[in-house]
Amino acid sequence: xxxxxxxxxxxxxxxxxxxxxxxxxxxxxxxxxxxxxxxxxxxxxxxxxxxxxxxxxxxxxxxxxxxxxxxxxxxxxxxxxxxxxxxxxxxxxxxxxxxxxxxxxxxxxxxxxxxxxxxxxxxxxxxxxxxxxxxxxxxxxxxxxxxxxxxxxxxxxxxxxxxxxxxxxxxxxxxxxxxxxxxxxxxxxxxxxxxxxxxxxxxxxxxxxxxxxxxxxxxxxxxxxxxxxxxxxxxxxxxxxxxxxxxxxxxxxxxxxxxxxxxxxxxxxxxxx
Amino acid sequence: xxxxxxxxxxxxxxxxxxxxxxxxxxxxxxxxxxxxxxxxxxxxxxxxxxxxxxxxxxxxxxxxxxxxxxxxxxxxxxxxxxxxxxxxxxxxxxxxxxxxxxxxxxxxxxxxxxxxxxxxxxxxxxxxxxxxxxxxxxxxxxxxxxxxxxxxxxxx
Numbered sequence: 032x033x034x035x036x037x038x039x040x041x042x043x044x045x046x047x048x049x050x051x052x053x054x055x056x057x058x059x060x061x062x063x064x065x066x067x068x069x070x071x072x073x074x075x076x077x078x079x080x081x082x083x084x085x086x087x088x089x090x091x092x093x094x095x096x097x098x099x100x101x102x103x104x105x106x107x108x109x110x111x112x113x114x115x116x117x118x119x120x121x122x123x124x125x126x127x128x129x130x131x132x133x134x135x136x137x138x139x140x141x142x143x144x145x146x147x148x149x150x151x152x153x154x155x156x157x158x159x160x161x162x163x164x165x166x167x168x169x170x171x172x173x174x175x176x177x178x179x180x181x182x183x184x185x186x187x188x189x190x191x192x193x194x195x196x197x198x199x200x201x202x203x204x205x206x207x208x209x210x211x212x213x214x215x216x217x218x219x220x221x222x223x224x225x226x227x228x229x230x231x232x233x234x235x236x237x238x239x240x241x242x243x244x245x246x247x248x249x250x251x252x253x254x255x256x257x258x259x260x261x262x263x264x265x266x267x268x269x270x271x272x273x274x275x276x277x278x279x280x281x282x283x284x285x286x287x288x289x290x291x292x293x294x295x296x297x298x299x300x301x302x303x304x
Numbered sequence: 305x306x307x308x309x310x311x312x313x314x315x316x317x318x319x320x321x322x323x324x325x326x327x328x329x330x331x332x333x334x335x336x337x338x339x340x341x342x343x344x345x346x347x348x349x350x351x352x353x354x355x356x357x358x359x360x361x362x363x364x365x366x367x368x369x370x371x372x373x374x375x376x377x378x379x380x381x382x383x384x385x386x387x388x389x390x391x392x393x394x395x396x397x398x399x400x401x402x403x404x405x406x407x408x409x410x411x412x413x414x415x416x417x418x419x420x421x422x423x424x425x426x427x428x429x430x431x432x433x434x435x436x437x438x439x440x441x442x443x444x445x446x447x448x449x450x451x452x453x454x455x456x457x458x459x460x
Binding site for chain 2: 049051053069070072073074075076077078081082085086089092093096097099100101103104105106108115116119120123135136138139140142143147178181182183184186187188190191
């Protein structure tokens with residue numbers, strides 16, 4: 032379904048559809064042609080573009096920081112090492128300000144989150160038509176290059192954080208302590224069902240809010256870029272340039288927020304109430 | 305916006321990247337940063353210590369200069385004293401020497417004068433004898449007039 036003179040709604044639809052590979056009830060294992068088929072595949076499908084871009088960017092992050100780590104020495108830092116150390120120090124400071132326990136996981140986790148999400152968000156600044164049309168010319172129907180505009184990607188990360196929250200809660204406070212925290216407050220043991228409801232919602236809200244905040248911000252940003260791209264070409268720069276400049280802030284901010292909230296949640300998991 | 309396997313895939317990728325970062329990225333960089341921090345702290349300490357050392361060295365120099373100055377004045381005084389002493393000694397010695405030389409010169413002079421007088425006297429006696437011979441036209445017998453001549457020489 033190559034787009035020849037698409038209507039605006041077709042154009043938007045196209046730009047917001049992932050390249051999906053999965054098990055279709057009628058066609059078997061195949062790439063989905065259109066959003067309809069993709070949703071018919073249900074859970075047994077994978078967004079190839081999201082996975083490829085996010086893993087690629089993750090590898091870029093790992094490679095860059097590995098280069099820095101290999102070059103790390105106590106002398107005068109140069110080149111990549113300068114940048115890498117800047118990031119490490121920034122993350123380390125953020126972690127130390129919030130998290131007072133001792134953990135060899137939380138700082139690297141925060142660094143990975145910050146850099147990876149930043150890189151994925153950064154793809155939002157690539158002109159919206161460029162990569163999809165290049166891929167279309169190569170025969171690939173859909174290509175959504177910003178992994179964080181896919182709720183699967185953000186939810187995948189926030190579930191990782193959620194599992195860590197539960198792991199550390201149980202590790203630090205024990206199963207009893209964790210269950211007690213969920214059931215015995217804020218209203219004492221005579222209100223256990225109500226407490227469980229309140230605390231359960233609070234607990235579940237953490238990963239959901241993490242994922243949806245990032246997804247919502249980037250999805251909205253992407254959507255606006257797409258809408259601007261529908262304008263006549265001589266008007267586009269007038270809106271897309273300010274929006275892109277503003278979006279630089281959003282990109283960094285969302286990466287930072289995800290990182291900070293992860294640190295905060297994990298430090299809450301380490302503390303006794 | 306479908307929830308599907310991508311969720312699981314993303315979770316796995318996330319886990320792998322975090323583990324990679326935890327194992328191979330964070331420790332060397334954090335280690336290097338800590339080491340550099342230590343090195344800088346050591347450097348600053350060393351600089352402080354050097355500044356303190358400089359300060360103490362300066363005060364020591366001051367002290368030693370003061371000491372040297374007093375020593376110099378002492379030495380100068382001593383030297384002055386010694387030099388005046390030497391001058392006095394030399395003067396005394398010179399005076400004594402001069403007196404000695406003078407005395408010996410006077411003695412010599414007296415001796416010379418006496419000798420001269422003696423030889424003069426002998427000459428005069430001889431001359432007197434020659435003169436007398438001339439006057440008398442004869443030889444004066446030395447032996448005969450020895451007594452006379454001696455008397456004459458005495459008188460001269």
